[in-house]
Each structure stands twice: as structure tokens, then as C-alpha cells.
Amino acid sequence: MTDTVLIIGAGFAGLGTAIRLKQAGITDIVILERGSQVGGTWRDNTYPGAACDIPSLMYSFSFVPNPDWSRAYSGSAEILAYIDSMVERFDLRPHIHFGANVIGLHYDDESATWTAHTEDGRDFTGRTAVMAAGPLANPDWPDIPGIDGFTGKTIHSARWDHDYDVTDKRVGVIGTGASAVQIVPELVERASSVKVFQRTPGWVLPKPNPPHPHWLNAAFRRRPAVQSAARQALFWLHEVVALGVVWDSVATTAVQGIARAHLRLTVKDKWLRRQLTPDFRIGCKRILMTSDYYPALQQNNCKLITWPMYAISPNGIRTAEGVEHELDCIVFATGFDVSKTGTPFPITGSGGRVLGEEWATGAYAYKSVNVAGFPNLFFTFGPNSGPGHNSVLVYNEAQIDYIVSAIRLMRAEGVRAIDVRKDRQDEFNRDIQRRLESTTWNSGCQSWYLTEDGFNATMYPGFATQYVRQLSRVDLEDYTVALTTSDGGYRTAAST
Amino acid sequence: MAFDFDTMLRTIKDKQWSLADIDWDAPGADLITEEQRPQLKQFMSDLVWIENIGARGFAALARKAPNDTVKRIYEYFHAEEQKHANAELALMRRWGMLADGEQPAPNTQIRMAIKVLDTYGDDIPLSALATLIPMLECALDGALVKFLLDEVADPLCHEVFRHINSDESRHIAVDFQVLDLVGAGPARRLLIETASAMQPHMLLGLIVVFVPLLNKMRDNIAAMGLPEHKLYNAVKRFVSNGDRSENTKRIPVYHVFKAQARMVVDRGHGYHRYLADPMVKVTNRIPARLMGKQPSWSKELTHEPVAK
Numbered sequence: 040m041t042d043t044v045l046i047i048g049a050g051f052a053g054l055g056t057a058i059r060l061k062q063a064g065i066t067d068i069v070i071l072e073r074g075s076q077v078g079g080t081w082r083d084n085t086y087p088g089a090a091c092d093i094p095s096l097m098y099s100f101s102f103v104p105n106p107d108w109s110r111a112y113s114g115s116a117e118i119l120a121y122i123d124s125m126v127e128r129f130d131l132r133p134h135i136h137f138g139a140n141v142i143g144l145h146y147d148d149e150s151a152t153w154t155a156h157t158e159d160g161r162d163f164t165g166r167t168a169v170m171a172a173g174p175l176a177n178p179d180w181p182d183i184p185g186i187d188g189f190t191g192k193t194i195h196s197a198r199w200d201h202d203y204d205v206t207d208k209r210v211g212v213i214g215t216g217a218s219a220v221q222i223v224p225e226l227v228e229r230a231s232s233v234k235v236f237q238r239t240p241g242w243v244l245p246k247p248n249p250p251h252p253h254w255l256n257a258a259f260r261r262r263p264a265v266q267s268a269a270r271q272a273l274f275w276l277h278e279v280v281a282l283g284v285v286w287d288s289v290a291t292t293a294v295q296g297i298a299r300a301h302l303r304l305t306v307k308d309k310w311l312r313r314q315l316t317p318d319f320r321i322g323c324k325r326i327l328m329t330s331d332y333y334p335a336l337q338q339n340n341c342k343l344i345t346w347p348m349y350a351i352s353p354n355g356i357r358t359a360e361g362v363e364h365e366l367d368c369i370v371f372a373t374g375f376d377v378s379k380t381g382t383p384f385p386i387t388g389s390g391g392r393v394l395g396e397e398w399a400t401g402a403y404a405y406k407s408v409n410v411a412g413f414p415n416l417f418f419t420f421g422p423n424s425g426p427g428h429n430s431v432l433v434y435n436e437a438q439i440d441y442i443v444s445a446i447r448l449m450r451a452e453g454v455r456a457i458d459v460r461k462d463r464q465d466e467f468n469r470d471i472q473r474r475l476e477s478t479t480w481n482s483g484c485q486s487w488y489l490t491e492d493g494f495n496a497t498m499y500p501g502f503a504t505q506y507v508r509q510l511s512r513v514d515l516e517d518y519t520v521a522l523t524t525s526d527g528g529y530r531t532a533a534s535t
Numbered sequence: 536m537a538f539d540f541d542t543m544l545r546t547i548k549d550k551q552w553s554l555a556d557i558d559w560d561a562p563g564a565d566l567i568t569e570e571q572r573p574q575l576k577q578f579m580s581d582l583v584w585i586e587n588i589g590a591r592g593f594a595a596l597a598r599k600a601p602n603d604t605v606k607r608i609y610e611y612f613h614a615e616e617q618k619h620a621n622a623e624l625a626l627m628r629r630w631g632m633l634a635d636g637e638q639p640a641p642n643t644q645i646r647m648a649i650k651v652l653d654t655y656g657d658d659i660p661l662s663a664l665a666t667l668i669p670m671l672e673c674a675l676d677g678a679l680v681k682f683l684l685d686e687v688a689d690p691l692c693h694e695v696f697r698h699i700n701s702d703e704s705r706h707i708a709v710d711f712q713v714l715d716l717v718g719a720g721p722a723r724r725l726l727i728e729t730a731s732a733m734q735p736h737m738l739l740g741l742i743v744v745f746v747p748l749l750n751k752m753r754d755n756i757a758a759m760g761l762p763e764h765k766l767y768n769a770v771k772r773f774v775s776n777g778d779r780s781e782n783t784k785r786i787p788v789y790h791v792f793k794a795q796a797r798m799v800v801d802r803g804h805g806y807h808r809y810l811a812d813p814m815v816k817v818t819n820r821i822p823a824r825l826m827g828k829q830p831s832w833s834k835e836l837t838h839e840p841v842a843k
Contacts, residue, residue: 349551361618
């Protein structure tokens with residue numbers, strides 16, 4: 040009988056889970072990674088200017104502190120190097136199977152095990168499975184007629200082609216989200232012209248990004264408690280921000296005022312300011328953090344185009360004011376295909392139930408980690424686990440610790456299967472959806488947080504502290520538990 | 536049956552056209568006669584600017600749209616009005632009325648309209664803007680464009696205006712549907728909206744700008760030989776479309792504009808003698824420098840089908 044823990048994905052979540060399992064003495068771990076390197080979204084997002092919107096002191100695991108961050112908000116290369124360093128530091132490489140692109144995950148009731156099938160025909164079986172494929176893994180291409188007929192170069196921000204030199208090229212950027220606002224300033228430096236095609240502007244807050252002085256890094260190295268204190272201070276600062284960006288309140292108006300003042304101070308032209316002013320409450324869509332985007336847009340070789348795009352022609356982009364914008368290269372900064380109503384590959388649970396079908400109108404889970412009818416399956420970055428104000432890795436650490444506790448408990452108690460109770464799950468989700476009603480995300484705009492029907496399956500309506508607290512302890516009362524008996528069989532108990 | 540705005544948005548997307556779809560060097564440009572040229576240049580110049588002002592009006596409407604679909608429709612209409620202005624510029628250039636990169640200069644009344652729209656455009660209440668725009672479009676579509684096509688023999692002009700008219704028919708259909716929606720709202724909201732339209736600075740801005748603007752254009756066109764009955768028919772179309780909906784008739788601003796439209800087409804009405812004509816005279820004397828800098832949205836026009 041296998042006790043293997045299958046982990047799907049070798050990004051932050053997958054590697055973090057493996058580290059914590061090893062630290063808990065569980066070494067029977069198999070990590071399945073579809074790429075040839077670790078790093079997940081930071082391996083894939085290497086576009087010019089790629090960086091994190093959360094300070095590095097918080098955008099890192101508390102159990103893997105890095106005293107050497109070069110600046111407040113690190114770039115993608117430095118974050119990727121940090122992830123890489125975890126592999127060596129915790130000897131994870133023997134556990135990782137590269138090129139293992141999972142195309143199906145199936146539960147067998149008889150053996151109470153999960154089997155992952157890979158594209159190249161391999162099967163991996165484990166007692167438990169951890170979904171760590173990441174929510175931002177697959178590039179989203181916009182549905183614009185003629186997109187395949189463009190004769191110039193096309194690049195997606197999440198699959199940057201570093202062999203293509205944009206110097207002296209006419210570049211069009213489609214999208215004005217978190218990736219675009221980082222790419223545009225870099226492109227403006229190099230390309231002969233940059234046209235930014237905007238559908239909806241986002242709220243932009245300034246992002247001062249000072250380098251960490253040597254003395255600070257030295258202090259972090261000598262006294263880890265100093266780094267920990269700095270992390271805590273940043274954490275609480277971000278918690279306060281939740282008052283404005285999570286709940287739609289007076290504080291939201293204040294944060295919006297800061298964004299408006301930033302726009303007023305950095306953009307001179309009144310019409311351009313109008314084009315850049317969102318018509319939704321700040322926080323409803325992801326807040327953009329950059330001090331470079333507005334200045335870049337006002338450079339002579341850059342132009343913001345807000346006319347609706349209606350087609351891509353062989354030579355460029357056609358907009359509804361009747362003009363064809365001739366381009367050498369189109370950059371699609373259109374983000375990711377975020378799974379809100381399905382799963383990245385078929386997941387079949389107990390009795391042959393298909394998770395994608397159950398999530399067809401919107402994903403849900405118990406505490407974002409378990410789904411009833413899918414025993415021994417754990418999610419990282421699962422439904423309603425997204426923060427709007429704090430480090431996603433704080434949430435991820437809580438999920439990881441919960442999963443590790445559950446697996447330890449299963450082993451200690453001789454549990455062969457745990458399946459979250461549907462009544463607990465339903466009660467939990469009723470509460471989550473009720474609490475979501477007063478948040479900025481549900482304040483009336485259409486965003487990638489919501490399904491087309493307006494169901495919020497992505498965000499957690501509360502402080503990070505609340506999220507962490509709800510995952511601080513595994514209560515087997517919440518689960519239907521199958522125990523292994525002394526004769527090798529099993530019996531089911533509603534709870535232990 | 537309720538109007539299907541989603542289907543309309545799909546149709547709008549499907550019917551998009553580009554200046555690059557048109558062969559601007561096709562034969563026929565020489566059919567413009569030398570006698571036509573000076574007045575046609577004035578007429579086209581006014582038309583270009585009215586389209587540009589209309590475009591800005593739709594941009595303001597998009598901010599107030601009753602739902603996301605209508606908002607998107609207005610965003611397209613904003614762009615389409617700009618496209619019409621661009622296409623008309625391209626025709627002017629084809630007819631040798633503009634040098635490379637030259638733009639027709641906006642007259643004082645146009646510049647005032649641009650200034651007022653730039654300052655108050657986004658504050659004009661939905662019911663006022665949603666009434667004003669179909670009135671202007673009925674005049675444009677029903678009188679000016681028909682007249683232009685009667686006068687100009689260039690087949691390319693007819694081809695371009697087939698596209699423009701097709702767009703305009705959708706604009707007018709949506710305009711009146713939105714008016715119907717606005718009129719269906721609670722009486723309290725209509726009253727509040729109307730009261731806010733009566734804010735002195737805004738009302739004054741609208742009167743000072745649109746009264747002389749409409750009159751100056753009306754007289755320019757009449758001077759070109761546009762028969763009075765065509766203008767009358769255009770207003771009749773606005774009224775008959777509006778009156779078809781009981782909801783639209785509930786909108787106080789609609790009745791104000793309806794009355795104004797009737798006065799504008801009737802040259803014998805005291806409105807001209809005592810209000811509009813003196814205002815044209817006065818505004819003609821306003822020095823351009825008092826108008827300040829032209830906003831950047833009014834400097835985006837281009838006759839180039841392809842931006843290299």
C-alpha cells in the first residue's frame with residue numbers, strides 16, 4: 040500500500056509543500072512538473088520588467104528566509120533564483136519528475152489512492168495528491184478576429200521570446216493589466232514606437248522600489264529576527280490596507296483618492312487622464328502597482344489607444360476609428376486563463392464524479408483546500424483563497440501547513456481516506472459568498488476574479504490573519520474518515 | 536418586445552469597416568466642380584467637426600450608460616463618429632481641399648462647443664445628452680448627408696456614405712431605445728436629472744454654444760442650397776421617432792429639445808431674430824485666443840488609413 044504524496048507542479052506551492060513535508064519527516068514525495076525547470080509562473084514570466092507587486096520580504100516563505108533581496112520589490116530573475124535555491128537547499132531534485140505533464144488525475148475507491156496520468160504515458164500513484172499547478176499557469180489569448188493571420192511577430196507576456204530584439208521596432212501591446220504596466224516602460228526604452236491598446240484602465244498606485252542597502256542585508260544575515268520583524272511589520276501594514284481594498288468602505292474612497300492624486304500629478308493632459316481613469320471602485324479589479332507606467336505612456340514614442348480593436352490584419356491592428364495601426368510586433372499582455380469553472384485537466388473523484396462538472400458554474404471548496412467527494416485531494420491556491428491586499432505566499436503557507444498536518448494526522452491515526460463533509464463544505468461556502476457581497480470585488484465590475492455570471496470563486500473575503508487562522512488546525516470532525524483496520528481492511532467513521 | 540442590445544453589439548462588431556478598405560485613389564475625384572469647391576469645403580469642414588463633437592458626446596454617454604452592453608455600444612459609437620470624421624477628411628483630401636497633414640480649422644462656434652464639451656461634457660445628465668445626440672444625428676443623417684449625396688457626383692463619396700449611413704442607422708436605433716429606457720425610469724429620477732440639467736453654468740454653456748453653433752451651420756447649409764423642407768423632415772423624423780415611445784415622452788428635456796428643433800428649422804420664428812442670430816454675431820467676434828488650448832481629443836483626427 041502506497042503512502043506516497045503526489046504533488047502536481049514545481050512552483051512556489053509545490054516546492055513549499057515538499058519542503059514542509061520533509062521537515063515533518065515525510066519523504067515519500069513525488070513532484071510532477073510539466074516543464075524542464077522549477078519555478079512555475081516565475082519560470083514562465085520572464086518578460087522585460089517582470090517583477091512582484093508584493094515586497095520580497097513577504098513574497099518569500101517564512102521557513103526559507105532570504106536575507107539577500109536586492110530591493111524592496113524584486114524582479115522575476117531574482118525570485119526565480121530564490122525558488123531554484125530551495126531545490127538544492129532542501130534536496131528536492133530527487134523527488135521531481137520533469138516533463139511529466141499531467142493530463143488526468145483519478146481516484147480509486149478500492150485502494151483509496153490517486154493516480155496521475157502524464158502526457159507521455161506514465162502513471163504515478165499516491166495515497167494523497169496535492170494540486171499545486173498554480174492559478175496563473177496558462178496564457179490567455181484574446182478572441183480577436185484575424186489573430187492567426189498577422190505576419191509580424193507575436194509574443195505572449197507569459198512566454199517571452201528573448202531571441203526577438205524589439206530595438207527600433209514598432210510594437211503594439213494588447214492589454215493594460217499587471218504584466219502590461221511592467222512591460223510598457225521597458226519597451227518604450229528600446230522600441231521605435233509603442234502603441235498600448237487599452238480596453239479598460241486599472242487603478243494605479245505608485246510603487247517606490249528602493250534597493251536594500253548593504254547594511255540592511257548584513258543585519259538580516261546576522262540577525263534573522265530583524266528580518267522576521269521587518270516581515271511582520273510589512274504584513275500588518277498590508278493588513279491595514281485590506282480595510283480599503285477588500286471591503287467597499289470609506290477607506291476604499293481614501294485609497295482611490297491616492298490613486299487619483301497619483302494620476303493627476305503624473306499625467307499632464309486632461310484627456311489622457313480621463314482615458315486612464317477607471318469607472319469602477321478601486322480594488323474591484325487587481326490594483327496596478329507601478330511608478331513607471333504613466334511616465335512611459337507620455338513619452339514621444341508611446342501612444343495609448345482606447346478605440347475598440349475589432350480585427351488584427353496581416354500588418355497590424357484595426358481599431359473602430361477606422362485606422363489600421365501598422366506594427367512589427369504585437370505583445371499580448373492579456374494575462375492567464377484562470378480556472379474558475381473547471382480544472383486544468385480532468386479530475387475524477389470518488390464514484391467517478393468529475394470535478395470539472397461539479398465546478399461548471401463556479402469552483403468551491405472547503406477552506407479552499409478540500410472538495411467533498413474527492414478524498415485525500417488537497418488544493419493550494421484553491422477556490423476563494425486569493426488575497427487582494429497581502430502576499431499570496433502567506434495564504435499559501437497556511438494551506439501548506441494545513442495539508443502537511445492533515446497528512447501527518449492520517450498517518451498517525453491510520454487513516455486511509457479523508458473526505459470533507461458536504462454539509463460542512465456547503466455551510467462554509469454560504470458564509471464565504473455572503474461575506475463576499477460587501478467586498479470591492481463584488482462591487483459591480485467584471486474582472487477575472489468573477490465567472491461570467493458574476494460568481495466569485497477566487498477571492499477570500501477577509502484579512503490574511505483570518506484566512507491563516509481558519510487553516511491553523513485540522514479538525515477531523517469536518518471529514519468523513521476511513522480507517523485502516525488491523526486485518527488490512529477498512530471501516531468508515533463519520534468522524535473520529 | 537424588449538430591444539436586444541447584445542445582438543446590436545454583435546452586429547456593430549460585425550459591421551466594422553476601415554479607411555483602409557476604401558480605394559481613395561479610385562476615379563471620380565474630378566467630378567467635383569470648381570463652383571462647388573469653396574462651399575463644399577466649408578460644408579465638409581463643418582461636418583468633420585460636428586462628427587468629432589458627436590464622438591465626444593458618445594464618450595460622455597459611455598460613462599453614463601445604463602448597463603455594460605450599452606456602454607460598450609457607446610464606446611464603439613464614439614469611435615465610429617471619429618471614423619466618419621476621418622473618412623470625411625480623407626474625402627476632402629481626395630478632392631484637393633487639404634494639403635498634407637492639414638486639418639480644417641474649426642470656426643469660433645465649433646471651438647466653443649469643443650471647449651464646453653471638454654469642460655462639462657461628462658457632467659451633462661444622461662437624459663439631456665441622450666436626447667441631444669439623436670436630434671443632431673437625425674439632422675445629420677436626414678438632411679445634411681442626403682443633401683450632400685444629391686450634390687456630389689463622385690462615386691467614392693457615395694460608397695463612403697453608404698458605410699457611414701449604415702453606422703448612423705444603428706446609432707439612431709440605439710439612441711431612441713436608450714431614450715425609451717431613460718424615460719421608463721422613475722419620475723423622481725427624471726425630475727432630479729432635469730433639475731441638474733438646469734444648473735445655471737451648464738445651461739448657460741449649452742445655450743451660448745449650441746444655439747449659435749446650430750444656427751451658423753443651418754445658415755451655411757441653407758446658403759449651399761439645402762431646401763428648408765429637408766431640415767424640417769429631419770426634425771419631423773426626430774419627433775416621430777421620439778413620440779412613438781410613451782416613455783420618451785415622459786422625459787422633460789426631450790420636450791425642450793423638440794421645441795428647440797422646431798424653432799431652428801422655422802426661419803421665421805422669433806427664436807432666430809431675438810436669440811440665435813444675435814448670438815452668432817456676438818460669438819463671431821470672440822477672439823480665438825480666449826478659447827484657450829484645443830483639448831487633445833480634438834486633435835486626433837487623421838485622413839491616413841494606415842498609421843505607420
